[in-house]
Amino acid sequence: MSERVVPPAARRRRRPTKQGVVLSEELIVETALRLLKEHGSDALTVRRLGLALGADPSALYRYFRDTDELLLAIADELIGRTLRAWRPTGDWRADLRSLGLRMHADYLAHPQAAVLSACRVTGRLHEIRAVETMIGVLRGAGFPDAEAVRIYHAFVDQALAFAALDSAATALPAAAREADEAAWRSTYARLPAGTHPHIAATARHLVADMNLSAYPRALDMLLTAAAARLEEVTGPASRATRRPPRATG
Known part of the structure; x- marks a missing residue:
């Protein structure tokens, strides 16, 4: 795609495509994910997307400036799928563990998209919600703000790094x-x-x-280190009022 831009207010197309569907950001992202899964990174072109959608390729410029903007939307959709499937319990360690495992699984379900997008910062709705959620879990556990950010950084980079590594092997x-x-x-x-x-x-x-993913074990090691760090920074005064972490199994 080139650098042509249509103002946001003018982006929606109401007329159906040749296949009788009305284009939307959601439909384009879903189609791009399917093409990536079936055909690899070479499928992420405006021409192939247009063919798959039964639309003139130029119509896609109403929704995305270029393929990089589309890739950011794909990355954000993967994050959104994780958040929609995840249910917090109030136990910070169990919540981060389940979130990490869910994130890893969702990326592995779309390995080609994961390889392309795991390193990106989308600045979009789902990513912003994910950052807010994870830092909120850590602050709610009692981590001081600077520690919460450091542990969030290690947690999310570990999850995405393993997602990219394991996805690359799967692909x-x-x-x-x-x-x-x-x-x-x-x-x-x-x-x-x-x-x-x-x-x-x-x-x-x-x-x-060695043919198994090391992510679950690495995640447990990180969370154990984070729990030890929480003891260091909060001291014994708060231990009496803090619920012990649930067994992670």
Whole structure:
């Protein structure tokens, strides 16, 4: 897409497309997500979107200035899906854990979109709500403001980094993905103890563990460190009134 812009008030198209649908931001984003999932990043072009929507490609400029603006809308929609499925309980540690796992799962459901958008800052409705929600959980737990921001930063970057990493692996061609997964058994598990004693000693654990996502474990480690930090910054005075964290399982 080029840098043509239609004022927001003039963006809505009321006439149906050739396929009998009325264009909207939501429909374009949903179609873009489907194309990315089915055909990869090359699908994110105005021409292919126009074909999929049964619309003249130029009509898309009524909604998005260019493909980068569309990508930000896609990123924000993924965040919105996480928030719509997440239910807080009031237990800060359990709430952040469930939110992180939900975010990770939603990105993995759209791996091509995740690879393209996980590093972006959208500044849009759902992202703003997510930032407000997560910082609110941390401040409500008793973290001072500066600590709340630091832990939020580590939490969200960890979730997005693992989402991008695991999505990139999921989006690999099947043959490449299978070869990567097989390498732990075909290469690492066969290294001799004489030359690689530590790999040989742990080979069965490497085979069992390395093809799984490390995100749930890394998330638990981060939350454990955050809980320890909360004890440090608030001291024993508040421990008597603060509910202990629910078991995360």
